[in-house]
Amino acid sequence: MREKALSTSMLQVTGVSESGLRIDSPVPLPEAYEFCFASDIFQSLGITTPQVRVVSCEPSSLSEGLYTLKLDFIALSTHDLQSVRQWLHSHKKASA
Numbered sequence: 001m002r003e004k005a006l007s008t009s010m011l012q013v014t015g016v017s018e019s020g021l022r023i024d025s026p027v028p029l030p031e032a033y034e035f036c037f038a039s040d041i042f043q044s045l046g047i048t049t050p051q052v053r054v055v056s057c058e059p060s061s062l063s064e065g066l067y068t069l070k071l072d073f074i075a076l077s078t079h080d081l082q083s084v085r086q087w088l089h090s091h092k093k094a095s096a
Contacts, residue, residue: 013041018084020052020072028067029054034074045087047080 015022021037029035033054042049052071060066076084 011037011039013039014068016041016045016084016088018081018088020055020070023069023071024060024063024066025069026066028057029069031056037071045080046083047076050074050076050080 009025009027011026012024013021014024031054034051036049037052038049051074053074055070055072057067057069060068
């Protein structure tokens with residue numbers, strides 16, 4: 001028998017772009033792995049919880065025992081993409 005299950009790990013979002021996220025994870029994930037990624041950052045971005053795909057997974061250069069994962073959004077809606085762009089634009093101005 002196979003059933004879906006939920007696994008919880010503490011992950012840290014370290015970067016946001018129009019195409020996806022960069023995170024630090026204590027668990028390596030294989031490339032092309034797809035999952036639903038829940039985080040409070042999506043409320044800040046003003047988007048619904050997205051599906052993501054692992055593009056790369058490498059040992060973290062900053063912290064031993066962690067992995068840096070690049071995640072691409074899967075099928076982000078036009079509205080959600082626009083919200084991400086607005087958030088990025090406002091944070092680019094704030095850091096300038």
